Amino acid sequence: MCGIVGVIGKKDTTQVLLKGLEKLEYRGYDSAGIxxxxxxxxxxxxxEKGKISDLEKAVGPEVQGLVGIGHTRWATHGEPSDTNAHPHVSQSGRFYLVHNGVITNYQELKTTYLKDVHFVSATDTEVAVQLIAKLVEVDGLTTEKAFQKALKMIEGSFAFLMVDRNEPDKLFVAKNKSPLLVGVGDGFNVVCSDAMAMVSQTKQFIELHDGEMVIVTKDHVQLMNADGETIERQPYQATIDDSDISKGTYQYYMLKEIDEQPAVLRRLTQAYINDDGEFNFDSKLIEGLKAADRLYIVAAGTSYHAGLVGKPIFEKLAKKPVEVELASEFGYNMPLLSEKPFFIYLSQSGETADSRQVLVKTNALGYPSLTITNAPGSTLSREADFTLLLHAGPEIAVASTKAYTAQITVEVILAQALAAAEGLENNFDVKHELGLAANAIQTIVDSKDKMADLAKTYFAKTRNAFYIGRGVDYCTSLEAALKLKEVSYIQAEGFAAGELKHGTISLIEDGTPVAAIITDPATASHTRGNIQEVEARGAKTLRIASEALAQDGDQIVLPKLSTVVIPIVSIVPAQLLAYYATLQRGYNVDQPRNLAKSVTVE
Structure with missing residues (x-):
């Protein structure tokens, strides 16, 4: 969601901040400031309210310095506005602060400690900077001690970056739950919520853990725990560079990332299966999965849909019962668990707040856990017992595409590895099948003109649309509808095809687009019957069918694949349809309104 950048010791501070904020646009935001x-x-x-380009226009040539902080805001408390944008400043004008996260006790702090303070904004963030100012200016603490004390008083999630106007040779940094990094340079240092923002300046980053604070100067990084005791931690080398996060010849990141999916599948196959067909997984992970009597997949959004697809994969290949849970619901309404549960967390960013609050609880209960993520060193990765990386490369577009198919691919490989460890024979050649799936995706992405034409026919002008399917095709329909709604703003819904007659068919009007996904031999004829039902009521139907089940008139035919891997492929036409429908409707594909890439608030 919100993005943070900071720099100290660079003569081109303003440009470093603005370029860093541009790299964080993918996270979603509604205002920005430096x-x-x-x-x-x-x-x-x-x-400035609006885009980074609006902020750049407002920054005059005189705006220069040797230390600076910047922020992109995704509104939580208070509407998007110049006033509510970060950085926020104390009443005295001495302290400037940016913040990611949500302060849950901000009202209590406001009424208990800050009654005499005039607040300018409607944000929870301003409470933090006013509190620190009071601890310094009224209670007489040093800035360092005031910052440290405020961290103990503030509850919730936060990543703070602050400048004291009286000590402008320092950056004050702290985090709890929200991600934050310190980048180490030569004669300068930087701070960012995502390495992508500052990888052009340095590739050496120190990851911060919850409860830690840091004082950063141009030549030194002092890392401390909550009690002010110094901590030693070596920086790690970031594996991304500017070429990884460049659009290259593409107009939008979303299309670039759709096109990268065949390469991601091949990369995952190489990462987790060696040349002899043996699996490259930690033996303790496999033993933990074997010992479990039930797997619980916890996720949100697109990752939740990948979990729904993963459930039948684990159950079919490894004969292991699986439950799939929405993280935002599961954390506060935990059901009765099996005797030996194993938790799998799916998260593209590894920072999803809803999933993290579940992980904290399952860790406290002593249950084993695995995070499947695209972000090494992320919070969910650090706090789980095991991590499997998606190896998808940076995913910049808000609408996830390659991370989704990568998650399913990892689930397929892991399920087959578990089956092999259990001695189960299923005649499934995972390496061969994923190779076929990669080729199939390539065939689909090579037919962009056709997808653009279909998008124009079915989605360019409509207000609403439906995706339907049965079994795993229903799971794919949920993700297909999400892709369409989040970027094109069409009111799109995914439904189990057999459930239409139980109420939803009343929404079908003349010309309503209904896209049906048909890849399951057991239910294909039933889904085609549902197609006829909606056509009889005026629907304009689009059929996406596997080659083995295709009939004359089906607009999109998928190459022949096993039912295990076909969900990795069947979503790709829907990704392209969403992409082209959005272009045709005149919207920004990569930055849909109101949405954020990394959702770090509950």
């Missing part, structure tokens, strides 16, 4: 200080008594605060 504060820079030349360390010689002159400073500037510039904030």
């Amino acid at each position: 504060y820079v200080n030349n360390q010689d008594g002159q400073d500037y605060l510039v904030k």
Whole structure:
């Protein structure tokens, strides 16, 4: 969601901040701002509602300094506005602060400690900077001690980056639940919520853990625990560079990432299956899965849909019962669990707040856990017992495509590895089948003109649309509908095809688009019957069918594949249809309104 950047010791501070914020646009935001200080008594605060381009226009040539902080805001408390944008400043004008996360006790702090303070914004963030100012200016604490004390008083999730106007040679940094990194340079240092923002400046990053605070100067990084005791931690080398996060010749990241999916499948096959066909997994992970009597997949959004697809894969290949849970519901309404549960967390970013609060609870209960993520070193990765990486490369577009298919691919490989460990014979050649799936995706992405034409026919002008299917095709329909609604703003819904007659068919009107996914031999004829039902009521139907089940008139025919891997492929036409429908409707494909890439608030 919100993005943080900071730099100290660079002469081109303003440009470093603006370029860093541009790299964080993918996270979703509605306003942005920077504060820079030349360390010689002159400073500037510039904030704008809207895009980074709007902020850039408002930044004059005089806005220069040797230290600065910047922020992209996704509104939680208070509407999107210049006033509610970060950085926020204390009443005295001494302290400037940016914040990711949500302060849950901000009202209590406001009424208990800050009654005499005039608040400018409607945000929870302003409470933090006003509290620190009070601890310094009224209670007489040093800035470091005030910052440290405020961290103990503030509840909720936060990543803080602050500048004291009286000590402009320092950055004050802290985190709890929200991700934050310190980048180490030569004669300068940087701070960011995502390495992508600052990888052009340095590839050496120190990851911060919950409860830690840092004082950063241009030559030194002092890492401390909650009690102020110094901690030593070596930086790690970021494996991404500017070429990884460049669009190249593509107009939008979403299309680039759709096109990258065949390569991602091949990369995952190489990562987790060696040349002899043996699986490259930690033996303790496999033993933990074997010992479990039930797997619980916990996720949100697109990752939840990948979990729904994964359930029948694990049950079919490894004969292991699986439950799939929405993280936002499961954490506060945990059902009765089996005697030996094993938890699998699916998260593209590894920072999903809803999933993390479940992981904290299952860790406290002593249950084993695995995180499947695209982000090494992320919170969910660090706090789970095991991690499997998606190896998908940076996914910049808000609408997830390659991370979704990568998650399902990892589930397929892991399920077959578990089956092999259990001595189960299922005649499934996972390496061969994933190779066929990669080729099939390539065939689909090579037919872009056809997908653009179909999008124009079915989705360019409609207000609403439906995807239907049965079994795993229903799971795919949920993700297909999500892709369409989140980028094109069409009111799209995914439904189990057999459930239409139990109420939803009343929404079918003349010309309503209904896309049916048909890849399951056991239910294909039933789904085709449902197609006839909606056509009889005026629906304009689009059929996506596997080659073995295709009939004359089916608009999209998928190459022949096993039922295990076909969900990895059947979603790809829907990704392209959503992409082209959005272009045809005149919207920004990569940055849909109101949405964020990394959802770090519950």
